[in-house]
Amino acid sequence: MANAQSTGKQILGEPEIARSLVRIAHEIVERNRGVEDLLLLGIPSGGVPLAQRLAKALAFATGGPEVPVGTLDITMYRDDLGRHPIRVPQPTVIPGEVLEGRTVVLVDDVLYSGRTIRAALDALGSIGRAEAVQLAVLVDRGHRQLPIRADYVGKNLPTSRKEKVVVSLTELGAAADSVAIHPSTEPATEDAR
Numbered sequence: 001m002a003n004a005q006s007t008g009k010q011i012l013g014e015p016e017i018a019r020s021l022v023r024i025a026h027e028i029v030e031r032n033r034g035v036e037d038l039l040l041l042g043i044p045s046g047g048v049p050l051a052q053r054l055a056k057a058l059a060f061a062t063g064g065p066e067v068p069v070g071t072l073d074i075t076m077y078r079d080d081l082g083r084h085p086i087r088v089p090q091p092t093v094i095p096g097e098v099l100e101g102r103t104v105v106l107v108d109d110v111l112y113s114g115r116t117i118r119a120a121l122d123a124l125g126s127i128g129r130a131e132a133v134q135l136a137v138l139v140d141r142g143h144r145q146l147p148i149r150a151d152y153v154g155k156n157l158p159t160s161r162k163e164k165v166v167v168s169l170t171e172l173g174a175a176a177d178s179v180a181i182h183p184s185t186e187p188a189t190e191d192a193r
């Protein structure tokens, strides 16, 4: 996630993002045969508002109550802590507190190298043992560095490693929702981040 800049090419706008979340909600219901024992955990920052929107879409899809939504901070579980400035850790919130017996759907805006999700699995494992863990992302831009894949994808977006995908969401201060591709200002390196 980052703020939108003027140089990007918009790939998704507000209606497409909303439609993607509705489709993902239906896929979650179908795959889990309902939403019982489901827990959505958004990864800060972009994953948090997306998880909240997904909970609403799930409630709409099932006609039932909202699925619990929490947040999972992965900051201290990154494997590149020494290589990048440490961001301020956000709170981890697990509604209902226990993970045992529950299916956790991790929610993030972009899937790229997979290192954020690897860290998320470690962070989750330090809390408890979920029955199952699934992954929903708004954009999968490829270039994985780890054997990680998403169960639910809003948009598969082929990209060059020289580009950056920027997801802007109104909850995080953007004027409008969008997904855009920007030419990266950083030189391409072995390290995808």
Ligand SMILES: O=P(O)(O)OC[C@H]1O[C@H](OP(=O)(O)OP(=O)(O)O)[C@H](O)[C@@H]1O
Pocket (backbone or CB within 6 Å): 001, 002, 043, 044, 045, 046, 047, 108, 109, 110, 111, 112, 113, 114, 115, 116, 117, 192, 193
């Ligand atoms: O698959 P990866 O290579 O790990 O990249 C994906 C992650 O990168 C971005 O997070 P970032 O750390 O930039 O923080 P942000 O969400 O606050 O922008 C994005 O929101 C994902 O969490």
Ligand SMILES: O=c1cc[nH]c(=O)[nH]1
Pocket (backbone or CB within 6 Å): 001, 002, 110, 112, 141, 163, 164, 165, 166, 167
């Ligand atoms: O392009 C990218 C890569 C990682 N995370 C993002 O938000 N965008």
